Amino acid sequence: MKIVKFRVYADKRHYYQVLIFPDKNTMYKYRKTLAGELVGQKVVLGRTANNYEAEVICLYHKERNKPIGQITFYPKSSKCSGVVSHEMAHATQFYWMGYVRYKWNDIIKKERAQEKFAQILGELVRQYWVKWFRYFEPK
Numbered sequence: 001m002k003i004v005k006f007r008v009y010a011d012k013r014h015y016y017q018v019l020i021f022p023d024k025n026t027m028y029k030y031r032k033t034l035a036g037e038l039v040g041q042k043v044v045l046g047r048t049a050n051n052y053e054a055e056v057i058c059l060y061h062k063e064r065n066k067p068i069g070q071i072t073f074y075p076k077s078s079k080c081s082g083v084v085s086h087e088m089a090h091a092t093q094f095y096w097m098g099y100v101r102y103k104w105n106d107i108i109k110k111e112r113a114q115e116k117f118a119q120i121l122g123e124l125v126r127q128y129w130v131k132w133f134r135y136f137e138p139k
Contacts, residue, residue, distance in 0.1 A: 001022040001075070004018075004019070006018050006131040006134075006135075007067070008071070008127040008131070009123075010092070010120055011099075011120075014068045014095060014099055015068065016056070016069045016070060016071050016091050016124070017067040017069075017070045018070070018072075018131070019070055019072045019073070020073045020135070021072065021073070022075070024074045026074070027072050027073070053074075054078075054086075054087045056070070056071050056091045057071075058094040068098070073087075088128065089121055091124055092117060092120045095120065096117060096120070102116065
């Protein structure tokens with residue numbers, strides 16, 4: 001199996017690149033290579049141990065036509081709705097903190113901000129499953 005790649009958009013301009021690796025070890029090896037490639041960019045890497053199912057890697061920049069981050073899975077984790085929605089929640093949070101005009105605390109205080117956050121999260125999850133089924137739908 002090759003690495004499956006597709007995009008999920010947080011808005012019309014900002015997107016995450018989704019990568020589904022053939023197995024867990026390939027996903028872990030890819031993560032280790034990022035440290036050297038991402039020098040000079042502000043990067044959020046959450047884990048250091050090889051015991052995770054998926055991960056959101058954020059690349060904070062203002063450039064067009066580049067992903068604002070990557071969301072990595074392997075085949076087993078890519079079909080678990082809990083893992084997918086968990087990582088999409090992180091992706092929404094990182095997008096919100098870096099690119100949305102509301103402050104993070106507004107989610108607690110303002111219903112409009114809560115609805116916007118939920119809308120972005122729902123849209124990321126919807127796009128993920130539509131695109132996932134293009135590659136993995138049983139034939």
